[in-house]
Amino acid sequence: MAVDIFGAPDFRKRSNEDANPLVRPELRITPPGVTTGLQGRLDNLQGGRTVRTNGGSSIYHAGQIEVRRRFANNFQMTGAYTFSKLISNADEVFSPGFGASESSFFAIASVFGGERLDRAVSTFDKPHRLSLTYVVESPWFREQRGFLGKLLGGFQISGVTTYETGSPFSVLNGFDSDGNSGANRPNFNPNGQRGVRAVPQVDANNFITGYINPEVIIGQTTNGSPIFAPINPNDAQFIVNPTFVPGLAGSVVRTGNLGRNTERTPPINNTNLSLTKRIRFGETRAIELRSDFFNVFNHPFFPSSGFIAQTANSLTQRFFLNPDTPSTSGNAREIRYQVKFIF
Numbered sequence: 073m074a075v076d077i078f079g080a081p082d083f084r085k086r087s088n089e090d091a092n093p094l095v096r097p098e099l100r101i102t103p104p105g106v107t108t109g110l111q112g113r114l115d116n117l118q119g120g121r122t123v124r125t126n127g128g129s130s131i132y133h134a135g136q137i138e139v140r141r142r143f144a145n146n147f148q149m150t151g152a153y154t155f156s157k158l159i160s161n162a163d164e165v166f167s168p169g170f171g172a173s174e175s176s177f178f179a180i181a182s183v184f185g186g187e188r189l190d191r192a193v194s195t196f197d198k199p200h201r202l203s204l205t206y207v208v209e210s211p212w213f214r215e216q217r218g219f220l221g222k223l224l225g226g227f228q229i230s231g232v233t234t235y236e237t238g239s240p241f242s243v244l245n246g247f248d249s250d251g252n253s254g255a256n257r258p259n260f261n262p263n264g265q266r267g268v269r270a271v272p273q274v275d276a277n278n279f280i281t282g283y284i285n286p287e288v289i290i291g292q293t294t295n296g297s298p299i300f301a302p303i304n305p306n307d308a309q310f311i312v313n314p315t316f317v318p319g320l321a322g323s324v325v326r327t328g329n330l331g332r333n334t335e336r337t338p339p340i341n342n343t344n345l346s347l348t349k350r351i352r353f354g355e356t357r358a359i360e361l362r363s364d365f366f367n368v369f370n371h372p373f374f375p376s377s378g379f380i381a382q383t384a385n386s387l388t389q390r391f392f393l394n395p396d397t398p399s400t401s402g403n404a405r406e407i408r409y410q411v412k413f414i415f
Contacts, residue, residue: 086124086125086126086128086165087124087125087126087127087128087161087162087165087176087178087187088122088123088124088162088165088176088177089122089123089124089125089127089177089178089181089182089187090120090121090122090123090177090178090181090182090253090254091121091122091123091182091183092111092113092114092115092118092119092120092121093113093114093181093183093252093253093254094112094113094252094253095112095113095114095181095251095252095253096250096251096252096316096318096325097318099114099252100112100113100114100116101114101115101116102116102117103117114181114183124165125182127161127162127182127187128160128161128162128163128187129160129161129187129191130158130159130160130161130163130194131158131159131160132156132157132158132159133156133157134154134155134156134157135154135155135156136152136153136154136155137152137153138150138151138152138153139151139152143207145211146208146209146210146211147206147207147208147209148206148207149204149205149206149207150204150205150206151202151203151204152202152203153200153201153202153203154198154200154201155199155200156197156198156199156201157193157197157199158193158194158196158197158198159191159192159193159194159197160191160192160193160194160195161178161187161188161190161191161192162176162178162187162190163194163195163196164176164195177253177254177255178190178254179242179254179255179256179257179332180250180252180254180327181252181253181254184252186254189332190332191332192240192331192332192333192334193240193333194240194333195239195240195241195333196239197237197239197240197333198236198237198239199237200235200236200237201234201235201236201237202234202235202236203232203233203234203235204232204233204234205230205231205232206230206231206233207228207229207230208228208229208230209227209228210224210225210226210227210228212224212225213225213226214226216351216352222351222352226349226350226351226352227347227348227349228346228347228348228349228350229345229346229347229348230345230346230348231343231344231345231346231368232343232344233342233343233344234340234341234342234343235339235340235341236339236340237336237339238336238337238338238339238340239336239337240333240334240335240336241333241335241336241337242255242257242332242333242334242335243257243258243310243330243334243335244256244257244258245257245258245312245313245328246271246312247312247313247314247315248315248316249313249314249315249316249325249326249327249328250316250325250326250327251316251318251325256313256327256328257328257330257331257332258310258311258312258313258328258330259310259311259312259313259328259329259330260309260310260311260328260329260330260331260334261305261306261308261309261310261311262309263306264305264306264307264308264309264310264311265307265308265309266309267309268285268287268303268307268308268309268310269285269286269287269308269309269310269311269312270283270284270285270303270304270305270307270308270310270311270312271283271284271285271286271300271312272312272313272314274314274322275322277320277321277322277323278314278315278317278320278321278322278323279321279322280314280322282302283302283303283304283305283308283311284300284301284302284303285300285301285302285303285308286300288300288301288303289301310330313326313327313328314326338372341369341371342367342371343367343368343369344364344365344366344367344368345364345365345368346362346363346364346365347362347363347365348360348361348362349361349362356414356415357413357414357415358413358414359411359412359413359414360410360411360412360413360414361409361410361411362409362410362411362412363407363408363409364407364408364409364410365405365406365407366405366406366407366408367404367405367406368405369405370404370405
């Protein structure tokens with residue numbers, strides 16, 4: 073048995089930063105008298121400025137334990153468990169993350185302190201991971217003498233069973249509610265029903281007139297468009313903020329209070345098995361029949377990267393920008409067969 077405890081102190085890492093973000097009119101820096109060539113950004117005369125910096129940071133601590141049973145009495149097993157915590161403010165400079173519209177930039181531009189506001193559990197945080205590997209050989213007819221020995225001897229079952237905590241992801245607002253560029257997030261209501269969201273309806277002046285639950289359809293219009301059920305925002309866990317439109321009387325700057333990576337996909341619970349039958353012919357020759365079962369119990373699980381946001385439907389009743397996209401999971405059960413002649 074082996075036990076390891078280790079940690080990595082806070083260290084800098086690469087991140088993308090928008091050095092000249094799109095901002096509301098009152099935040100734009102414009103020289104007096106200039107009215108043409110304006111970009112709508114912090115420096116109103118310059119275009120976008122994506123800068124690769126070392127503004128990202130992360131910290132990791134973990135404890136590991138491994139137990140091994142060497143092969144004896146036709147059985148061998150190894151078990152490994154890791155308990156860990158990974159905290160960061162940015163994870164990938166090339167991948168947008170799990171959300172379909174999630175950005176590799178901070179939700180709020182770094183010039184406004186976004187790197188501090190995005191500090192949370194990392195997209196790659198896996199607090200619990202348990203892995204078991206095992207081999208079991210048939211104790212009967214090991215010598216494979218005679219027809220009965222060749223028929224009933226030479227069997228082996230081996231496998232790997234893995235349990236892993238789901239991947240964190242961010243719930244997105246779907247509207248630019250603060251007038252600045254970034255992946256806005258909604259308001260979190262701790263007393264609301266889990267996974268339910270309330271989407272605002274606004275009038276011509278951008279005043280909120282009510283809320284709907286886009287997961288509950290109660291009818292359709294004459295042109296076939298769905299009619300969604302009204303909802304009291306106090307009953308929803310996620311309250312969406314409407315788009316900020318400068319100049320409209322009802323338009324107010326709203327910044328959601330929900331943090332980054334507050335939800336998780338379902339955990340991975342996967343078992344791969346191999347069933348092998350070896351028939352020996354003399355000392356050096358044998359025929360090996362083998363079947364490999366990947367995800368033998370056909371558990372749905374979600375990859376650690378590269379999947380669309382809607383896979384978390386069971387937690388958040390689909391994501392904000394694409395509520396009608398069906399859930400997608402990966403790695404359905406797969407069976408492979410092979411025959412090998414050994415000589």
